[in-house]
Amino acid sequence: MDHEQSRRSFLKIIPLGILAGVFASIGGAAFRFLRPKLSAASESWLDVAPVAELTGPQPLSRKIVAEQIAGWAIDTEEHSVFVLPAKNNQVLSAVCPHEGCEVAWDQNTNRFSCPCHESYFGPDGTRISGPARRGLDPLPMRIQDGKLQVQYIPQEQTTRA
């Protein structure tokens, strides 16, 4: 009796074991298959605008075009930035440090406002109010052949606050 019972429970284990083996081997491959593919941070300098264009007291909205290999695709991405001619052409990323929406410059109230969760920033990018915990992030910049250039830093290298 006892012998018969243990034989039966052993037979039950075999199909379960095979099933577990199948899933474990696919599972291991699936882990590697789905693992995010990191591309090296781009260190190229991207044109913002000729320096001669950058004048006036207001922050100027510009788009920079970054090219990145993302998986199988060559991704041409536009990123919004703001140039502050009043602050020695400092360049701010338009990505809100709260949850990553893109802020817009509001001339009437003289501040940056985030369209998502109502964070506000002064004309120099410092935080005024709202859920964001810090001001807009400045990007590394340089002037080359009369053109203002920046390096675009994706969000992951900065932290959300």
Place this chain on the structure above:
Amino acid sequence: MTPPIEKAREWLEATGGIVAVLLLVQFVTGVLLAFYYVPSVDHAYTTVSYVEKVVSSGAWLRALHHYGSQWLAFFVFLHVIRLFLTRAYVSNKIQWVVAILLLGLAMAAGGTGYSLPWDARAFFSTRIAEGLMAGLPFVGQMARLWLLGGNDISTITLSRFFALHVFVIPACVIAVVAWRMFRSNLAEIFGYCHAIAGGVVFLALAMWSLKYRAPLGPSLAAMPVNYVPRPGAQFLWLYQSLKYLPGGLGSLAGVALPGIVLTILVLLPWIKRQRLIAGTILGLLVVLVAGTTAASYLSDRSDPQTSRQLSIQAAQEDVWRREPFKPAPITLAAATTSGEDPSGGAPVMYRKFCANCHGPNGEGARQGRLNFPPLLDVSAKPRRTVNDIVEILKDPPAYGLSPPMRSFTDKLTDEQMKEIGEWIVKLKR
């Protein structure tokens, strides 16, 4: 005769039938949408526009899917409250656990579905999903990378959201529902009251979807700088809460806390003080969700600038709907396998604005009746110097060119036009 109190009870229990019908609607409409949708950043928006504007009944089916997802979240929540009131966590543990799991899955499906059209709304919702993941304690950066499939949001991210939305989450829903069905009497599930309640709710959803179109924001290329995004009704609570919470706390409120709440509710049949715990959680949920949802409506109405912008956007969407659908060319990758540099040496701006119609290497394309001329050997023709090409980019009619060729003065600087012109005159057959 059934006593009236029994009858009333039967109708109260019909929330299950409503959930079943709404789930069925999501599956059927979702499968239908998949016949046209392409999960790639260069075609997602075009294919959704095509469903909205061209495919017969496309707008209605997409509205059913869009509003159905919001109604589903609402009715699953109502169903959970009904089960709490009838103490189902004691009498029918499986029914209770299944309902809680469905609530979580309905929200997950809604969250992943938002990104799929890849319009302006999707752009913001994907950024928020990224931000919520990144803000989680300990696992934040890792969770973010796995969700995006790389360092930054890309077409790989869209594929991931698509696979989750269309395969992983529906498979979980099927498993959960199958578990429920095998463990109970089918006649009890598909009772008379269930069927009628489900039918009535479907009729209401069908009429609602005839009257209201599912929203589709502008494409990313056409997104105005002052675009104001708003999420669907089932996420307004989260959207409003994020206004008060900085990054890390937002992630706790939007991801960790809902996870903990659902886990406690799933385990409820096996813990003590059930009535007190579930009553407190559900009571707080009702108050918080209703409160924050109302607050988000009120704050949009009370801020004149926001409410004006929202009505401008609604008007622009109406205008967009009346415009005829513009087919998008498909550029096969064959040209890039001929051993040359995959970028073909074309200027970035050419690839961004011109390559879609004239081909990545200037070879031209044909789209139905539209013929996009090749640019190869174009410099051999009269009036096609670099300066001429710059002028064409500014004012095509002045050179006798007709739409779909359009002016790019609002998109390109003089310098970029010159760069494109200098590249085009060098193209040879």
